[in-house]
Amino acid sequence: MSQRPEQAVRRQRGPEQRLLTPLGPPRPDAARTVVAVHPGALPAGVWQTALARLPEDGAPHLLDLGTVPEYFAAALVPTLSVIGVRELAERCLTELTEAGLTERPFTLVGWSFGGVVAYEIAARLDGQGLGDRVEDLVVLDSIAPVAAFQRPEEELRPAMLLGWFAMYLGAKRRRRLTLAPGALEGLGEQDGLGVLLTEATAQGVLPDGTEPAGLRKLYTAFHTGLVRNNRCTVGYLPAPLDRTVTVVKPEGSLLPDSPDLGWTELSGRPIRRLPVPGDHYTMLQEPETADALAALLTTGSPTR
Amino acid sequence: MQRVTAEEARAWLVEKLAIRLGVGPEQIDVERYFDEFDLDSTEALILAGELEKWLGFELEATALWYHPTIAALSEHIAEESDRHVAAA
Numbered sequence: 001m002s003q004r005p006e007q008a009v010r011r012q013r014g015p016e017q018r019l020l021t022p023l024g025p026p027r028p029d030a031a032r033t034v035v036a037v038h039p040g041a042l043p044a045g046v047w048q049t050a051l052a053r054l055p056e057d058g059a060p061h062l063l064d065l066g067t068v069p070e071y072f073a074a075a076l077v078p079t080l081s082v083i084g085v086r087e088l089a090e091r092c093l094t095e096l097t098e099a100g101l102t103e104r105p106f107t108l109v110g111w112s113f114g115g116v117v118a119y120e121i122a123a124r125l126d127g128q129g130l131g132d133r134v135e136d137l138v139v140l141d142s143i144a145p146v147a148a149f150q151r152p153e154e155e156l157r158p159a160m161l162l163g164w165f166a167m168y169l170g171a172k173r174r175r176r177l178t179l180a181p182g183a184l185e186g187l188g189e190q191d192g193l194g195v196l197l198t199e200a201t202a203q204g205v206l207p208d209g210t211e212p213a214g215l216r217k218l219y220t221a222f223h224t225g226l227v228r229n230n231r232c233t234v235g236y237l238p239a240p241l242d243r244t245v246t247v248v249k250p251e252g253s254l255l256p257d258s259p260d261l262g263w264t265e266l267s268g269r270p271i272r273r274l275p276v277p278g279d280h281y282t283m284l285q286e287p288e289t290a291d292a293l294a295a296l297l298t299t300g301s302p303t304r
Numbered sequence: 305m306q307r308v309t310a311e312e313a314r315a316w317l318v319e320k321l322a323i324r325l326g327v328g329p330e331q332i333d334v335e336r337y338f339d340e341f342d343l344d345s346t347e348a349l350i351l352a353g354e355l356e357k358w359l360g361f362e363l364e365a366t367a368l369w370y371h372p373t374i375a376a377l378s379e380h381i382a383e384e385s386d387r388h389v390a391a392a
Contacts, residue, residue, distance in 0.1 A: 043344075076365040172346045207324070210350055217353025218346060224365075 017067045020095040023060040030059035033106035037114035040066035046284045053294035075225040082231040089120035105135040113229040115142025138246040144262030159184045162192040171281030242268040252279025305360045307389045310382035317374045334374040
């Protein structure tokens with residue numbers, strides 16, 4: 001065995017996997033360019049519903065962080081060093097610049113951890129005197145990189161993580177996994193996974209016969225991915241930007257009790273909030289959410 | 305812990321994959337890359353967890369990347385099984 005994980009990942013995913021991908025034919029005359037930052041966890045194809053609803057003169061592009069070998073591999077092997085938010089953003093910005101996308105204003109959208117990277121991309125453009133290139137900055141159920149939300153791993157409660165995992169399982173099967181209120185409260189990982197396995201097989205989210213060991217393996221991978229994102233943001237406490245941040249928050253948000261997910265602290269102007277249906281993992285696939293997002297991206301918002 | 309041969313590992317993987325995909329075992333090409341089967345990452349991880357339970361030991365997280373076919377993974381499993389049995 002001579003390959004490092006990053007090399008193996010590159011071989012498996014193939015050289016055609018680029019960080020920046022245009023979704024559709026090139027449109028140099030596009031009225032509005034939209035760049036979406038995707039952090040993995042779900043296939044990049046989940047953006048299709050939302051981006052397909054953009055006006056025909058739009059030019060959607062995707063920055064898929066899962067194609068960054070060090071980022072992807074760190075979700076598999078927790079002991080690997082991880083790439084930080086600043087370097088991820090720098091690589092994204094390099095690709096955007098080389099593609100000529102920073103020559104004109106564009107809308108920058110990030111889902112989940114992708115919103116944090118989108119924020120840093122905007123900060124870097126601001127720092128270069130090119131802040132006007134980011135016409136809108138939109139974060140989709142992203143938790144702001146502020147001190148209040150930077151928690152060490154041991155403070156992440158199992159009930160909260162299992163609840164997120166339930167949403168994730170449902171989204172992978174394009175349906176919602178419904179749990180009774182408080183079904184996971186007070187449970188540890190093992191008992192909580194038992195509840196999820198029973199419900200997921202009963203509701204057709206997992207096939208009959210799925211073994212607890214299989215679900216545990218999936219949960220471990222999910223958890224390692226979350227921890228990876230946490231590791232990417234360690235020490236990243238950016239200053240606020242003089243721009244409006246639009247916060248799109250689903251009914252089933254990662255942090256339902258936080259109205260702004262911490263973004264008020266990083267937005268030098270009042271934030272704009274957009275409530276949408278769905279949960280953290282299904283929000284991009286909900287037609288109503290896609291319509292709301294498309295309307296937002298079409299009409300724009302006063303970012304600066 | 306019992307030693308698992310490459311043939312046994314291959315048979316286990318073929319049977320489980322065939323059930324997941326709803327096809328006959330004879331339709332499972334052991335030289336095909338895992339990511340070319342109609343198996344998403346969720347199903348692949350669940351299968352990996354069930355495989356580890358059957359084996360009685362954990363595989364490293366990158367096993368599927370280093371050994372991306374049933375044939376290659378089965379050989380690796382046999383080597384790992386030998387190592388675990390020897391260490392037990």
